[in-house]
Every structure is written in C-alpha cells, then in structure tokens.
Amino acid sequence: MSFDLNSLLRPHITKLQPYTSARDEYSGKVGIFLDANENPFGSITEQDFNRYPDPYQSDLKKEISKIKQVRPSQIFLGNGSDEAIDLLFRAFCNPGKDNVILLPPTYGMYEVSAGINDVEIRKVPLTEDFQLQPNEILAAADDNSKILFICSPNNPSANKVKRKDILILLRNFKGLVVVDEAYIDFSDEPSFTTELEHFPNLLVMQTFSKAWGLASLRLGMAFASEEIIRILNRIKPPYNISGLTQETVLAAIQNKEKVDRMINGILEERTFLQTELAKLPFVQKIHPSHANFLLVKIPNANQVYDDLIAEKVIVRNRAKVLLCEDCLRITVGTRAENEALLEALQKVCKKSTDNGQRSTAHKRKR
Ligand SMILES: *Cc1c(COP(=O)(O)O)cnc(C)c1O
Numbered sequence: 475m476s477f478d479l480n481s482l483l484r485p486h487i488t489k490l491q492p493y494t495s496a497r498d499e500y501s502g503k504v505g506i507f508l509d510a511n512e513n514p515f516g517s518i519t520e521q522d523f524n525r526y527p528d529p530y531q532s533d534l535k536k537e538i539s540k541i542k543q544v545r546p547s548q549i550f551l552g553n554g555s556d557e558a559i560d561l562l563f564r565a566f567c568n569p570g571k572d573n574v575i576l577l578p579p580t581y582g583m584y585e586v587s588a589g590i591n592d593v594e595i596r597k598v599p600l601t602e603d604f605q606l607q608p609n610e611i612l613a614a615a616d617d618n619s620k621i622l623f624i625c626s627p628n629n630p631s632a633n634k635v636k637r638k639d640i641l642i643l644l645r646n647f648k649g650l651v652v653v654d655e656a657y658i659d660f661s662d663e664p665s666f667t668t669e670l671e672h673f674p675n676l677l678v679m680q681t682f683s684k685a686w687g688l689a690s691l692r693l694g695m696a697f698a699s700e701e702i703i704r705i706l707n708r709i710k711p712p713y714n715i716s717g718l719t720q721e722t723v724l725a726a727i728q729n730k731e732k733v734d735r736m737i738n739g740i741l742e743e744r745t746f747l748q749t750e751l752a753k754l755p756f757v758q759k760i761h762p763s764h765a766n767f768l769l770v771k772i773p774n775a776n777q778v779y780d781d782l783i784a785e786k787v788i789v790r791n792r793a794k795v796l797l798c799e800d801c802l803r804i805t806v807g808t809r810a811e812n813e814a815l816l817e818a819l820q821k822v823c824k825k826s827t828d829n830g831q832r833s834t835a836h837k838r839k840r
Contacts, residue, residue: 482649574619615648632761667697766805789804
C-alpha cells in the first residue's frame with residue numbers, strides 16, 4: 475500500500491531542528507567531561523547519578539532488540555507508554571483540525587491525550603463481544619484521521635482482538651495504526667511486531683509496567699519503521715529515560731526467566747480466580763481473559779465496589795463504561811490476595827442480597 479509519512483506529519487515537525495545535547499557530539503565513555511555542567515564530585519546519594527544518561531538508550535535497545543526480534547533502530551523508549559502516546563499526538567495531529575479514532579471501551583489515556591492536545595475524537599464502539607467493526611471504523615475516517623488506536627488484549631474487556639480485523643485496518647486505514655500490546659505477555663497471541671516489515675503505517679506499543687513488574691520505573695516501548703522512530707526521537711525530551719531506569723532494566727533483561735515464571739504464576743492465579751468467581755451465585759459473567767485481569771459482571775456493581783473499599787479491597791469500577799454495565803475490573807493478585815478478594819466479595823454481596831430481599835425501596839445510609 476502507499477503510505478507517505480511526510481504527508482501524515484504536522485508540517486512544522488518535518489522542519490523541526492531538534493535539541494542537540496552535549497552527549498550527542500561525543501559518545502565515548504572515557505574522557506574529561508566538562509560539557510554538560512554536571513557536578514564533578516559525584517552525587518549526594520550513595521550511588522552516583524551526576525552524569526546525564528544516554529539520550530538514545532543504545533545499550534538497552536540492543537538487549538530489547540534481541541528479545542523482541544526487531545532492530546534497535548525500530549525501537550523507541552518512552553517514560554511509560556503514556557509518553558509515546560502523547561508524542562504521537564504531537565507529531566501527527568494538528569490541534570483543532572485533525573482527528574483520531576478510538577474504539578470504546580478502551581484504555582483511557584488515548585482520550586486524555588487527545589484532549590490535552592485539542593484533537594477531535596471519533597468513537598466507533600466495539601461489538602457486544604468486544605471485537606472491531608472494520609467497516610464502521612473505515613467509514614468514520616476521513617483525510618484528517620491521523621491515528622487509529624487498537625488495544626489488544628483490550629483494557630478493560632481483557633479479550634484479544636481478531637487478528638484478521640486488525641490486518642484489514644492496516645491495509646485500508648490511511649493514517650497510523652497503533653496496536654497497544656500492554657498485555658501481550660499474558661496472551662497466546664503472537665505480537666504484531668512480526669508485521670512491521672509489511673506495514674509502514676504500523677506502530678506497536680508494549681510496556682515494562684505489567685508482566686515485568688516495573689511500573690514504577692516508567693518504561694514503555696514503541697516499535698515501528700525507522701522513519702517513525704526517528705520522528706519520535708526528534709521530538710522527545712532529550713533525557714526522557716533516567717540512567718537508573720536504563721541500568722535497572724538492562725540488568726533485569728538478563729533475568730528474563732524470572733519474568734516467565736511470574737507470568738506463569740499470574741496465569742495460574744487467573745485460572746484460580748476465574749474458577750472460584752464462577753462458583754459465586756451473584757457473579758453474572760466473567761469475560762474471557764487474555765490479560766492479567768478479569769472483567770466481571772455483578773449486579774449493583776457500584777454498590778459492591780464501594781462495599782469492597784470498606785473491606786480495604788480495591789478493584790476498578792467500570793460500571794459506567796460503555797458495554798461494561800455492572801462490571802468490575804479485577805487485577806489478578808497473589809493467592810492470598812485473591813482469596814481475600816473472594817471472601818470480601820461473598821461478604822458484601824450476601825449483605826446486598828439480604829438488603830434487597832428485605833426491601834428494595836429502602837435506601838441504605840452511607
Ligand atoms: C497499563 C497500560 C499501559 C502501560 O502504560 P505505561 O505508561 O507504560 O505504564 C499501556 N496501555 C494500556 C492499554 C494499559 O492498560
């Protein structure tokens with residue numbers, strides 16, 4: 475297909491002169507560094523952090539490249555996936571003119587980022603079983619539709635999206651197609667990174683926040699053509715990934731077997747939680763999950779959510795979200811946490827059934 479990146483970009487971005495950091499000009503590690511106004515004595519902390527980190531995270535990208543089977547030049551690293559999402563808006567979407575297509579119910583940051591950047595949102599809901607409507611999506615698009623965000627496995631519905639539908643959109647959508655794979659490690663679905671060679675309009679996002687257990691470090695990945703990655707690198711803040719994050723994740727990648735063990739543990743607990751929830755009479759539906767959470771339908775979900783908080787069990791209330799009426803999103807925890815959730819759920823749901831039986835008209839005091 476024909477895909478002209480330059481015509482998709484905001485015009486001023488193509489002309490932009492990026493910030494050149496002191497470390498862009500000399501990348502050697504040995505020398506007397508008097509170029510960046512750093513503190514020569516070291517740091518106030520035990521470990522030294524006085525030198526600015528590598529702006530392009532070369533060592534880290536080399537290792538990520540090996541585990542993801544993409545070239546280092548096809549990798550962008552952001553301060554969380556959220557930074558990559560924001561940079562895409564800033565690179566491609568002219569405020570007040572362009573639009574993006576979102577597929578609710580989906581991850582909330584796409585809409586927030588669109589709002590911050592004053593970009594129109596066109597919503598094409600998923601089907602009842604949370605699948606794409608490719609024809610409706612294409613019909614909603616026009617020449618100003620710059621980005622289509624597809625989340626698979628989807629948050630909050632937990633299912634994977636049909637591959638053939640994503641392929642239809644990659645072939646026919648004129649803008650950039652983002653496939654957000656934050657939960658791919660919990661799915662049997664292969665990553666769309668294998669399709670990068672075929673689709674110059676594809677960008678795949680993954681993160682170290684979920685399966686790797688590094689949410690606090692803030693490290694998100696975007697995989698795309700070298701051209702797209704070059705654009706993101708030009709507009710990012712120069713030192714967007716801290717040295718501590720780069721070092722820590724570099725070491726973590728050497729220990730990938732531990733990640734695989736944790737993923738297996740989470741999958742076992744997901745099965746346990748599914749089985750036990752299915753035994754509870756008030757649970758109306760547990761949506762099939764390819765992620766590390768379950769979307770569960772329970773009558774009076776708003777009330778159940780509040781009552782769970784009173785029991786110090788915090789889940790995510792999705793009851794007001796399109797197609798998720800009366801649904802709670804429950805992250806898979808440890809065995810002890812899952813058992814505590816099940817116990818609290820039985821307690822609060824028994825209470826609400828008792829109340830319901832006594833009098834439906836009676837409003838409970840809160
Ligand atoms: C959790 C999540 C992310 C991860 O965001 P980070 O900024 O990398 O922590 C991205 N996309 C979706 C759909 C998520 O649920």
